[in-house]
Every structure is written in C-alpha cells, then in structure tokens.
Amino acid sequence: xxxxxxxxxxxxxxxxxxxxxxxxxxxxxxxxxxxxxxxxxxxxxxxxxxxxxxxxxxxxxxxxxxxxxxxxxxxxxxxxxxxxxxxxxxxxxxxxxxxxxxxxxxxxxxxxxx
Amino acid sequence: xxxxxxxxxxxxxxxxxxxxxxxxxxxxxxxxxxxxxxxxxxxxxxxxxxxxxxxxxxxxxxxxxxxxxxxxxxxxxxxxxxxxxxxxxxxxxxxxxxxxxxxxxxxxxxxx
Numbered sequence: 001x002x003x004x005x006x007x008x009x010x011x012x013x014x015x016x017x018x019x020x021x022x023x024x025x026x027x028x029x030x031x032x033x034x035x036x037x038x039x040x041x042x043x044x045x046x047x048x049x050x051x052x053x054x055x056x057x058x059x060x061x062x063x064x065x066x067x068x069x070x071x072x073x074x075x076x077x078x079x080x081x082x083x084x085x086x087x088x089x090x091x092x093x094x095x096x097x098x099x100x101x102x103x104x105x106x107x108x109x110x111x112x113x114x
Numbered sequence: 115x116x117x118x119x120x121x122x123x124x125x126x127x128x129x130x131x132x133x134x135x136x137x138x139x140x141x142x143x144x145x146x147x148x149x150x151x152x153x154x155x156x157x158x159x160x161x162x163x164x165x166x167x168x169x170x171x172x173x174x175x176x177x178x179x180x181x182x183x184x185x186x187x188x189x190x191x192x193x194x195x196x197x198x199x200x201x202x203x204x205x206x207x208x209x210x211x212x213x214x215x216x217x218x219x220x221x222x223x224x225x226x
Binding site: 002004033035041042043045048055056057058090092101102103105106107108 | 145147149154155156157158159162202206211212213214215216217218219
C-alpha cells in the first residue's frame with residue numbers, strides 16, 4: 001500500500017460526458033502528479049501541483065483540468081469525453097518538493113468511454 | 115526535448131539474467147529511476163541512480179549509467195517468475211517545470 005488513494009477505481013461513461021477523478025496523497029506529501037496510461041501512448045505526464053499551486057504541465061488537453069485543494073487532495077476533471085480518453089489515470093505524490101524525487105503511485109482510476 | 119525510450123518487450127527463461135535498456139534526453143537529470151508495475155497495480159520505485167555514478171548494485175539488481183550516451187540499463191540476475199512485470203525508466207526533466215518523465219515501459223515475460 002503506497003498510501004495514495006484514488007477514487008473511483010473504475011468508471012464507465014459515454015462520449016461527451018464529464019467525470020472527476022479524485023486523489024488523496026500520502027500523509028504529509030505536498031506534491032501531486034497526474035499521469036495517463038494508455039496502451040499506445042505509454043505513461044504520459046499530465047500535470048503537477050505543489051502545495052496547491054500548479055508547478056508543471058505536460059501533455060494535458062484543454063478539455064482536462066485539475067486542482068489541488070487546501071487539504072492537499074487533488075481532482076482531475078475530464079470533460080467532453082472522447083473514446084480516446086479511455087485509459088488508466090494515475091495519481092502520484094512525493095515528499096521531495098516541487099523538484100521531483102521518488103513518486104508514490106495510487107492504484108489508478110480506469111476510465112472507459114463508450 | 116524530453117523523451118525516454120525503451121524497448122517494449124523482453125522474454126527470458128527463469129534463472130537467466132534480464133537486461134532492460136533505456137535512453138533518455140535530459141542531460142541535466144540528477145537522478146534516473148527504475149519503476150516496476152505489477153498487473154493491476156500502480157508503479158513502485160525499484161531503484162535509482164545518482165547521475166554522478168556509473169553503477170549501482172542492489173541485491174539482484176544492477177543499474178548501469180552511461181552519461182555520455184545517455185543510456186541506462188537495469189540488469190536483473192537470476193530472474194524469477196515473480197519478476198514478470200512492466201519496468202519503466204524515468205528521468206526528471208526541468209523543461210517547463212520539474213516533472214518525472216517515464217518511458218513507455220518494457221514488459222518482461224519470464225518463462226518457467
């Protein structure tokens with residue numbers, strides 16, 4: 001158990017819909033990262049937050065947004081969903097500050113868009 | 115640019131050594147990492163190497179780093195069926211903010 005909790009574990013929805021994925025980092029970790037894992041794209045970095053502030057951005061679509069709340073949990077919002085958004089979305093946290101370090105991953109949220 | 119490349123599949127027999135290779139692009143990476151993903155689970159840090167080291171050994175694991183060629187390898191000695199997993203190479207890139215960039219992952223199959 002990494003200490004990182006993601007909900008929901010599985011989600012099935014239709015094209016055009018909007019979903020929210022939730023992540024609770026390890027106790028004390030200020031950094032939260034979101035990654036998308038798909039068969040054809042591998043593990044893609046989406047976005048990083050440190051203590052509530054966005055610190056780094058990767059290949060995150062404009063239809064996707066995220067935030068980190070004062071209690072340090074984070075949410076990833078995916079809107080106008082397309083079939084290609086079907087993937088495993090991972091949250092990771094780190095205690096190493098905004099410059100990286102060991103990442104602790106949750107078990108992921110598997111999104112299926114029909 | 116930032117890119118980490120790995121071969122996608124490796125198949126070995128139980129008891130043999132496995133070597134997983136990776137190339138990276140960001141020469142400023144202070145640490146380079148190997149993560150392991152078992153079926154249905156998230157990634158877990160397996161080992162890491164500091165960029166001023168050439169080699170690091172940790173029980174059955176040996177990490178070799180060639181900074182000149184930006185090449186990283188992970189050797190697993192006496193590979194067991196329990197080692198079957200996806201292995202990800204990762205670097206920390208500071209382009210557009212510090213972030214950990216992963217390769218696509220190498221799926222290791224261990225045949226009994």
